[in-house]
Amino acid sequence: MSTTTSSRAARKPSSPGFRERVDNLPKAVKIALWVAFAIFLFLLPLLNIPFITTEGSDFGGVLFTVATYVLVALGLNIVVGYAGLLDLGYVGFYAIGAYTVGVLTSEHAHMSWVVVVPIAIVVAMISGVILGAPTLRVRGDYLAIVTLGFGEIVRLTLVNSEWLGGAQGISDIPKPPGLELFEVPSIDWSSGAPVVDLGTTSTFLKFGINDFVPYYWLALGIIGLVLVFDILVKSSRVGRAWEATREDEDAAELMGVPTFRFKLLAFALGAAIGGLSGALFATKAGFISPDSFQLLLSILFLAAVVVGGAGNRWGVIVGAIVVAYFPERFREFADFRVLVFGLALMLLAIFRPQGLLPPRRTVRARRADDRQAVLEEGEAHV
Amino acid sequence: MQNLIDNFFAYTITGLTIGAVYALVALGYTLVYGVLRLINFAHSEVFMYGTFAALWVVMLLGGRPGAGVGQVIFWVAMMFVAAMAMSGLIAVLLERVAYRPLRKRNAPPLIALISAIGASFVLAEIMGLRSRITGWVGLDDNLRDYVRNSRNNAGMPTIIAPQPIFTIGGYHVTNVDVFVIVGAIAIMVILDQFVKRSRLGRGIRAVAMDPESAALMGVNRDRVIQVTFLVGGLMAGAAAVFYMLKIGITRYDAGFILGVKAFTAAVLGGIGNLRGALLGGFILGLAENYGSAVVGSQWKDVVAFVLLVLILLFRPTGLLGESLGKARA
Numbered sequence: 001m002s003t004t005t006s007s008r009a010a011r012k013p014s015s016p017g018f019r020e021r022v023d024n025l026p027k028a029v030k031i032a033l034w035v036a037f038a039i040f041l042f043l044l045p046l047l048n049i050p051f052i053t054t055e056g057s058d059f060g061g062v063l064f065t066v067a068t069y070v071l072v073a074l075g076l077n078i079v080v081g082y083a084g085l086l087d088l089g090y091v092g093f094y095a096i097g098a099y100t101v102g103v104l105t106s107e108h109a110h111m112s113w114v115v116v117v118p119i120a121i122v123v124a125m126i127s128g129v130i131l132g133a134p135t136l137r138v139r140g141d142y143l144a145i146v147t148l149g150f151g152e153i154v155r156l157t158l159v160n161s162e163w164l165g166g167a168q169g170i171s172d173i174p175k176p177p178g179l180e181l182f183e184v185p186s187i188d189w190s191s192g193a194p195v196v197d198l199g200t201t202s203t204f205l206k207f208g209i210n211d212f213v214p215y216y217w218l219a220l221g222i223i224g225l226v227l228v229f230d231i232l233v234k235s236s237r238v239g240r241a242w243e244a245t246r247e248d249e250d251a252a253e254l255m256g257v258p259t260f261r262f263k264l265l266a267f268a269l270g271a272a273i274g275g276l277s278g279a280l281f282a283t284k285a286g287f288i289s290p291d292s293f294q295l296l297l298s299i300l301f302l303a304a305v306v307v308g309g310a311g312n313r314w315g316v317i318v319g320a321i322v323v324a325y326f327p328e329r330f331r332e333f334a335d336f337r338v339l340v341f342g343l344a345l346m347l348l349a350i351f352r353p354q355g356l357l358p359p360r361r362t363v364r365a366r367r368a369d370d371r372q373a374v375l376e377e378g379e380a381h382v
Numbered sequence: 383m384q385n386l387i388d389n390f391f392a393y394t395i396t397g398l399t400i401g402a403v404y405a406l407v408a409l410g411y412t413l414v415y416g417v418l419r420l421i422n423f424a425h426s427e428v429f430m431y432g433t434f435a436a437l438w439v440v441m442l443l444g445g446r447p448g449a450g451v452g453q454v455i456f457w458v459a460m461m462f463v464a465a466m467a468m469s470g471l472i473a474v475l476l477e478r479v480a481y482r483p484l485r486k487r488n489a490p491p492l493i494a495l496i497s498a499i500g501a502s503f504v505l506a507e508i509m510g511l512r513s514r515i516t517g518w519v520g521l522d523d524n525l526r527d528y529v530r531n532s533r534n535n536a537g538m539p540t541i542i543a544p545q546p547i548f549t550i551g552g553y554h555v556t557n558v559d560v561f562v563i564v565g566a567i568a569i570m571v572i573l574d575q576f577v578k579r580s581r582l583g584r585g586i587r588a589v590a591m592d593p594e595s596a597a598l599m600g601v602n603r604d605r606v607i608q609v610t611f612l613v614g615g616l617m618a619g620a621a622a623v624f625y626m627l628k629i630g631i632t633r634y635d636a637g638f639i640l641g642v643k644a645f646t647a648a649v650l651g652g653i654g655n656l657r658g659a660l661l662g663g664f665i666l667g668l669a670e671n672y673g674s675a676v677v678g679s680q681w682k683d684v685v686a687f688v689l690l691v692l693i694l695l696f697r698p699t700g701l702l703g704e705s706l707g708k709a710r711a
Contacts, residue, residue, distance in 0.1 A: 016552065048602055086492055086495065117527055134691070134695045135691065135694065135695070137695075138694045138695075138698055141650070142694055142698065144421070144495060145421065145642070145645060145649075145690070146690065146694055147644065148693055149646075149687035149690050149691060150687075150691070152639075152642070152683065152684075153684050153688065156680075156681070156683055156684045157684065159680070160678075160680045160681060160684075194506045208556045223387060264673050294706075295638075299499065299503070302499075306496055321592075335511065335514070336506045336507075336511070338503050338506075339503065339504060339507035339508065339511065341500070341503055342499075342500045342501065342502070342503025342504035342505075342507060343500065344480070344500070345496055345499060345500025345503070346480055346500035346501055346504065347500075348496070349480075349484060349489065349494070349496045349497035349500065350484060350487070350497070352481045353487075353489055353490075353493045
């Protein structure tokens with residue numbers, strides 16, 4: 001963290017950045033902007049904006065995939081970004097969430113989706129605790145390898161357990177109950193200008209098999225909830241404890257932070273969100289098999305977090321969008337995406353080790369840095 | 383269980399041969415961990431490139447089953463030269479591109495791991511997309527045999543026909559088995575002596591023990607690190623030859639599982655400890671084969687991973703302890 005300290009010390013008074021300018025807006029305007037942005041996000045699959053919209057694959061489905069990645073990235077960010085634990089087997093929790101839904105709605109029972117999703121979250125969380133309790137005591141780089149092993153154990157278990165459907169997986173996962181409240185028309189750009197197309201509509205929360213837009217809406221709503229939860233937890237005592245543990249575990253322990261318990265909590269919460277994303281994935285796909293949970297997925301999830309900026313929730317959202325959306329948009333290069341990722345990770349590690357949007361330092365940390373600068377140089381940097 | 387008792391020696395010999403490969407690859411992890419205190423995640427790709435180099439050189443020289451003894455010895459020697467050169471080169475390159483820039487910037491260990499993961503992807507994907515790459519540079523016609531089906535298994539002709547040398551408990555131990563086990567042990571003895579007696583080996587031990595004091599004593603740290611990567615790469619290259627002789631099939635992603643297992647072996651024996659890597663490799667090879675005999679071969683990889691988790695829980699320093707720095711080499 002020494003690099004941030006020195007850059008802080010060299011900070012000069014600058015014109016207000018984007019962040020400050022947004023912060024200075026009146027509250028009513030801010031709320032209006034947020035609402036407008038949320039509505040825009042909800043309508044995005046129906047606006048069919050040229051260039052952004054993927055050609056060849058259903059844009060609603062692509063947006064749903066992006067939304068799952070965002071959700072996963074938010075969950076993994078708690079583990080990697082907030083608590084500083086490198087988890088290379090996150091796909092294990094994703095798979096556990098998906099398979100809980102598969103087993104309880106199709107393979108061995110026929111429970112309602114509304115009941116099953118909370119169960120999936122709890123099961124993933126428990127598996128997080130079971131994996132975390134013994135392994136969080138080992139050193140950071142060992143943890144990476146143990147979690148890597150865990151991800152593979154989960155996948156191999158799925159392949160080899162007939163009870164879990166074996167290599168064929170589980171099919172016919174039922175759709176969630178719909179509401180069918182109203183229809184939203186889409187926009188047609190084929191004439192060069194936007195025209196409302198009443199012929200192609202999406203029914204609000206009708207979970208069909210052809211129109212994936214309602215799934216996207218569902219995922220977006222869940223992302224909203226998770227974000228609120230994330231903000232509350234991060235700014236609470238728990239969030240501060242994670243930060244302290246990540247920066248210096250021994251110092252945190254000396255200050256009375258039960259570091260192990262907080263690391264375990266981060267692991268469990270991350271696992272729960274991973275399970276939730278897996279459950280959503282299973283719901284939309286309707287069919288899951290061990291092939292859907294390759295180790296590569298773990299690495300892609302991690303890439304989303306690291307590329308975006310571990311520790312910054314907006315950063316990891318950007319990272320998830322980059323990781324999930326660009327390969328879909330530029331399908332013709334899909335074969336090269338892993339190669340490009342690898343290169344991006346290496347370049348990032350060298351030139352921008354904090355990610356595209358590095359976490360902002362908390363007010364408290366900045367104040368401490370400034371005080372340090374005063375002590376060292378005898379003048380205040382404001 | 384009955385299966386294990388009936389075929390005990392078959393599982394033992396198979397376990398020892400694959401264990402020898404694990405042990406050689408584990409040395410790469412252990413050496414790098416010793417001097418840098420980080421896990422060289424991309425070491426599995428170093429091994430994978432070695433397998434391809436061994437395969438290609440056999441294809442180039444027209445290797446085929448049933449050749450004379452002199453011919454076979456020549457082929458195997460060329461496999462060693464090619465695979466060790468390739469793996470050594472990749473390992474040194476890896477250090478230059480993925481590790482050294484970070485070390486210059488004092489990046490935290492997690493960033494080095496990320497960089498290594500990136501490098502691992504790049505290396506694996508270059509191999510997996512090799513047919514495309516030759517297509518771009520216009521060498522498609524010349525190299526077609528070497529690059530076709532670049533995302534599928536690539537098999538090598540069996541240049542050493544497995545012939546039983548002696549029989550133990552109903553299992554015919556073949557010449558390949560004996561060659562792999564004896565060869566691997568011989569190479570490890572050479573390495574052990576190199577680290578123990580040579581000047582460079584002393585440098586490696588010094589840096590592993592205390593990098594700063596070593597620098598004060600005039601050890602060129604960058605050079606030692608480079609030599610360490612090179613030695614690790616050479617070992618992986620030798621492992622690749624044994625692997626190709628025994629298994630004979632490789633793939634652009636063949637390194638991954640083997641890499642994780644070799645790492646397990648290194649941790650099992652005590653990471654940073656050369657003899658630990660040898661012991662860990664053999665124990666892991668045996669445990670995996672015995673385990674798969676008991677619970678079914680489809681669980682083989684699970685046995686290895688569960689073993690890794692258990693070791694880290696109960697004896698994180700491994701069986702022989704972490705001690706590249708100590709004179710035990």
